[in-house]
Amino acid sequence: MESIKRSYNSTIALLLLIIGVTGFVSCKKYLEVESKSLVTDASVWSSSQNADLFLNNIYLGLPRYYNSADPVDNYSDDAMNDLSYEYSRSTFALSIYTSNDGPNYWNSNYSQIRKCNLFIKNVTASDLSAEWKNIRLAEARFLRAFYYQILWINYGGVPIITDVLDQSSQGDDIYRARNTSEETFKFITDELAEISGNLPLVADQGRASRGAALTLKGWCELFEASAFRNPANDLSKWARSAATNKQVMDLGVYSLFPDYQAMFYEENNNNSEEIFSRQYVGGTSLGGSREGLTAPYNVGGESKSYGGVRPTQDLVQEYFMANGLPITDPASGYDPQHPYENREKRFYQSICYDGAHWLGATMVYKVGSGSLNEFDPGDSRGGTNTGYDLVKGMDPKYAVHGDNQINSASQKFFRYAEVLLNYAEAQNEAIGPDESVYDAINEVRERSDLPGLRAGMDQEEMRKAIRQERRVELAFEQKRLMDLVRWKIAEVNLNRKLLGMRIDNVGGNWTYTVVPAAGGQRKFYADKNYVLPIPQSAIDKNKELIQNPNY
Numbered sequence: 001m002e003s004i005k006r007s008y009n010s011t012i013a014l015l016l017l018i019i020g021v022t023g024f025v026s027c028k029k030y031l032e033v034e035s036k037s038l039v040t041d042a043s044v045w046s047s048s049q050n051a052d053l054f055l056n057n058i059y060l061g062l063p064r065y066y067n068s069a070d071p072v073d074n075y076s077d078d079a080m081n082d083l084s085y086e087y088s089r090s091t092f093a094l095s096i097y098t099s100n101d102g103p104n105y106w107n108s109n110y111s112q113i114r115k116c117n118l119f120i121k122n123v124t125a126s127d128l129s130a131e132w133k134n135i136r137l138a139e140a141r142f143l144r145a146f147y148y149q150i151l152w153i154n155y156g157g158v159p160i161i162t163d164v165l166d167q168s169s170q171g172d173d174i175y176r177a178r179n180t181s182e183e184t185f186k187f188i189t190d191e192l193a194e195i196s197g198n199l200p201l202v203a204d205q206g207r208a209s210r211g212a213a214l215t216l217k218g219w220c221e222l223f224e225a226s227a228f229r230n231p232a233n234d235l236s237k238w239a240r241s242a243a244t245n246k247q248v249m250d251l252g253v254y255s256l257f258p259d260y261q262a263m264f265y266e267e268n269n270n271n272s273e274e275i276f277s278r279q280y281v282g283g284t285s286l287g288g289s290r291e292g293l294t295a296p297y298n299v300g301g302e303s304k305s306y307g308g309v310r311p312t313q314d315l316v317q318e319y320f321m322a323n324g325l326p327i328t329d330p331a332s333g334y335d336p337q338h339p340y341e342n343r344e345k346r347f348y349q350s351i352c353y354d355g356a357h358w359l360g361a362t363m364v365y366k367v368g369s370g371s372l373n374e375f376d377p378g379d380s381r382g383g384t385n386t387g388y389d390l391v392k393g394m395d396p397k398y399a400v401h402g403d404n405q406i407n408s409a410s411q412k413f414f415r416y417a418e419v420l421l422n423y424a425e426a427q428n429e430a431i432g433p434d435e436s437v438y439d440a441i442n443e444v445r446e447r448s449d450l451p452g453l454r455a456g457m458d459q460e461e462m463r464k465a466i467r468q469e470r471r472v473e474l475a476f477e478q479k480r481l482m483d484l485v486r487w488k489i490a491e492v493n494l495n496r497k498l499l500g501m502r503i504d505n506v507g508g509n510w511t512y513t514v515v516p517a518a519g520g521q522r523k524f525y526a527d528k529n530y531v532l533p534i535p536q537s538a539i540d541k542n543k544e545l546i547q548n549p550n551y
Contacts, residue, residue: 287405
């Protein structure tokens with residue numbers, strides 16, 4: 001952990017940095033003081049508006065997935081970057097990262113945790129109203145649990161720090177050893193259980209609610225119950241997650257938004273399905289750039305995006321047929337030489353394929369077509385190395401190349417469909433496929449006009465169906481990699497070459513062939529890669545930290 005060179009009791013510098021942040025989680029525009037030069041600790045914690053501004057800055061620390069040209073989806077088997085120098089391909093995909101250059105979630109999340117601790121300490125000691133304090137302290141503890149959840153999932157056990165560290169008064173006592181994974185999990189879930197009742201059922205946009213706390217708790221419990229953290233398959237862990245997710249379902253607050261595609265557009269921010277999200281303010285430094293960074297690259301001969309996400313054939317073949325059957329079912333009607341016909345709605349709403357329409361243009365990926373998008377076995381910039389582009393969540397009106405920060409669409413960390421899928425999975429593992437499991441998964445399928453799953457499935461058949469439904473429904477929402485980890489199948493799925501679709505003219509007929517994608521090699525070492533290395537810089541500063549094995 002980083003050395004603390006000064007006390008976080010001194011908040012003046014931080015507050016001066018965040019004065020003027022507007023339009024985010026219903027915050028006030030300015031501190032209620034006459035001049036920035038008059039900002040003091042007393043002025044911060046004596047006014048609820050000023051304290052809110054500090055808390056809003058902690059919300060601003062939430063991950064910004066919509067501003068990445070190489071998002072976490074590219075670390076999984078659902079997608080890849082077509083540029084060989086991007087980190088997901090050059091380093092992560094081959095598992096050649098070390099403690100010096102591994103993905104670093106350590107510094108940023110502990111920075112936010114320190115802010116949470118500072119807020120909790122000072123607001124607890126303040127004379128602000130008890131009602132306001134109860135809600136805002138619950139929010140700060142939720143955010144602290146959220147940031148700890150990121151650390152726990154990626155590193156395992158981490159130091160649990162709830163006080164405000166000050167090297168000048170504490171000396172070397174600021175350096176803490178790691179808690180165990182079990183202790184870290186218990187801290188997170190105990191915190192969420194304790195504060196959920198103090199959070200409102202319906203919160204201001206972007207703020208934590210009771211449903212957000214319970215959903216985060218249920219997700220952590222699902223992760224803890226899965227094979228990676230539960231090798232003995234303790235069924236009580238599954239039952240605990242099922243119960244928590246059922247609590248969210250029983251709140252009566254959330255429902256599936258009817259339009260899967262439009263759900264991700266800014267005009268539908270904070271809709272009935274959205275449980276917790278990061279807010280964006282288009283046209284400012286807080287704007288999103290998802291379309292400019294990850295939508296289709298070449299459209300009608302013009303660059304419309306960086307094109308940072310190329311969906312794989314591995315994912316494409318998971319989408320169901322319109323009749324609800326997987327393409328592997330002989331009764332599905334799937335034709336491998338007409339692979340894009342009669343597929344389910346989510347396929348067309350998520351994947352840009354040969355013959356699809358985007359921004360008024362017909363997209364062409366055929367080899368030898370002369371299209372700038374044609375399948376590229378040589379892995380050169382321009383064409384696609386998988387035969388696909390991403391359109392899920394992409395608002396056509398913002399398809400402008402670059403990190404333009406013009407979109408205000410909220411980034412959904414949790415939505416109700418995931419709660420239903422979390423419940424279905426946990427309940428199936430705890431007791432088997434009872435009626436409630438069918439009800440939950442079929443509710444998700446119904447939105448996309450798919451029929452319910454066939455009756456009479458056994459537990460293994462239902463497990464397979466839930467995993468496929470989850471992969472399709474939550475594609476490109478930064479969920480897949482963590483699912484591969486918790487199911488402990490990353491060592492299989494990420495230890496091979498990812499697939500693409502090549503379309504050739506053979507004797508005057510277009511032939512569709514599934515082939516390895518150029519640059520799609522994946523390596524995963526089960527003895528170490530299920531967790532990340534703690535950054536070496538943190539270990540050098542804190543001799544109490546022990547590195548994860550084999551790094």
